[in-house]
Amino acid sequence: MEKLRLKVQLAFAALFNIGLFQWHNICFPVLNCHSCPTSIFACPMGILGQFAGIGLIPLTVIGLMAIAGLTIGRFLCGWACPFGFVQELLYKIPYLKFNIPSWTRFIKYGVFAGLVVAVPIYLTPESSLYFCRLCPVGTIESAIPWAIINGTTNPGHLALRLAILFSIIILAMGHRRFFCKVLCPLGACLSVFNRFALVFPERQETCSECGSCNRLCPMETTPHPKDFGVFVKKPEECISCLDCREKCPTHAVKLWG
């Protein structure tokens, strides 16, 4: 399953940045920078921030995110997000592994409220504190390519972006999907809907409560005996990677919640 998922993630990463055509009037709910010279879709976080800057609500962007969240939850985080894929690869690098406190997962809601919404409203989208100006995905897909193509007029800010990017790379090497758990504002939005998603891993009666799903979970969720998906704690973090389904000794996890 993990190999299949990596192949699907690779396919999506290529699809989002193939550059053969551009549908920038559509936001696909994954974190993929639209300033990338070869990007296909617009980034929902970038558009939300820009709309916030002019005091408007982008109904199509919020609607598409809600539809995705209500139907498949954070499935896209686990199977389609290019930066999630990069982090999965980074974690495979032999490096000092470490745990992070549980409360850190709430930071991403602050990132969304502060850097994506409040900064454009109360400062401007041109502010260097705006999320897109700091986003590691934007640095990889946009800032670095455009700096190579056109040069940069603000080397200090580029240095800051690179420092943030390398910090996140180091942290993602030590902790699986560090950015998704702690910092991703899109993950914060989708996780709100995750509890109500149609497609969600759910445990069946054959469960022997061995807890292997909990130990294997990349998002560190905690098992639940019945009802509300597989997990009782942090269900909003589940990215439907299905590692639990594959490794379950009694095949008690099914995808359709």
Next chain:
Amino acid sequence: MRIRKIFWVIIFSLSVAGTIYGAFFREFLVYDNLEKFEKLKNVGITIKIPGYESTENKFEVQSQWFTEPEVVNAMTFEGISRYKDGKLTSNYPDLRMLKGRLPCPT
């Protein structure tokens, strides 16, 4: 469980309705950015965009209706902002530069 399903149906219906309304019916009136013209004019740059006569002393404000997807596209290259009087204005001299334009660096 039943309440959860009802809540899901309500939120999902609102999301679909909002998406359809935003994608097909919502429109924004966007104005030309006259300050850009004035700045260009002041530094002696002749504007050769149809609809604007460079010989005119004062340019006439033009406006155009943009659908929400077109505004989303324009936002990918930070093409629209809000003017002092609250109107949505183009960040580029000509409104037509906002439709179908490729991204630029942020």
